[in-house]
Amino acid sequence: GNSVTQMEGPVTLSEEAFLTINCTYTATGYPSLFWYVQYPGEGLQLLLKATKADDKGSNKGFEATYRKETTSFHLEKGSVQVSDSAVYFCALSDPTRAGYQKVTFGTGTKLQVIP
Amino acid sequence: GAVVSQHPSWVICKSGTSVKIECRSLDFQATTMFWYRQFPKQSLMLMATSNEGSKATYEQGVEKDKFLINHASLTLSTLTVTSAHPEDSSFYICSAPVGGRLYLETQYFGPGTRLLVL
Numbered sequence: 001g002n003s004v005t006q007m008e009g010p011v012t013l014s015e016e017a018f019l020t021i022n023c024t025y026t027a028t029g030y031p032s033l034f035w036y037v038q039y040p041g042e043g044l045q046l047l048l049k050a051t052k053a054d055d056k057g058s059n060k061g062f063e064a065t066y067r068k069e070t071t072s073f074h075l076e077k078g079s080v081q082v083s084d085s086a087v088y089f090c091a092l093s094d095p096t097r098a099g100y101q102k103v104t105f106g107t108g109t110k111l112q113v114i115p
Numbered sequence: 116g117a118v119v120s121q122h123p124s125w126v127i128c129k130s131g132t133s134v135k136i137e138c139r140s141l142d143f144q145a146t147t148m149f150w151y152r153q154f155p156k157q158s159l160m161l162m163a164t165s166n167e168g169s170k171a172t173y174e175q176g177v178e179k180d181k182f183l184i185n186h187a188s189l190t191l192s193t194l195t196v197t198s199a200h201p202e203d204s205s206f207y208i209c210s211a212p213v214g215g216r217l218y219l220e221t222q223y224f225g226p227g228t229r230l231l232v233l
Contacts, residue, residue, distance in 0.1 A: 004158070036224075043119060043208070043224035044159075089159070103149075103222075105158040
């Protein structure tokens, strides 16, 4: 079956540090890949996505590239801010059923950025 | 963007009682909503797909008589945990796609409901 593996947290960084959160996946077919972010007390929000190999998703300074050869979708940001403190979920969708796409989530990685 | 709300945000109940959780799309209509469950330090697991006007579709291993889903209108889906037991304690999250069921990238999530069964 499909699965998503992401690095365990929590990850603690100083402000302006470089961020990498690793994510690898296992899937049949050609999944779409996503990063969601959950700020404290809020629902999950889509951060970025990529729908095919070599696509790069980007948003709010975050980037991730769909690497089919390594089955990876690592999240990166060049300079984190305190406001980036949140839980980040890597996810994939697999159109296995007509009418909707089933999402498989990773376990989430908590990021804490300290001033 | 679109907003999905959940009520209550947290609930504590006694073992054997039933608990209803509401999921509302506040500024759009949702013919489909999804219910997820999240255990501490684990990923979100899809429990079921709620379809307006028809029966929900449950994932393998999810007891449909235990977790009753009703999608009576285009803006409201409810999840009722019947005869709750301590092992049902978890974080329940709903989501709704915007723009049609195939457009997963516009799926909006509620803030979640934390259930504690004593």
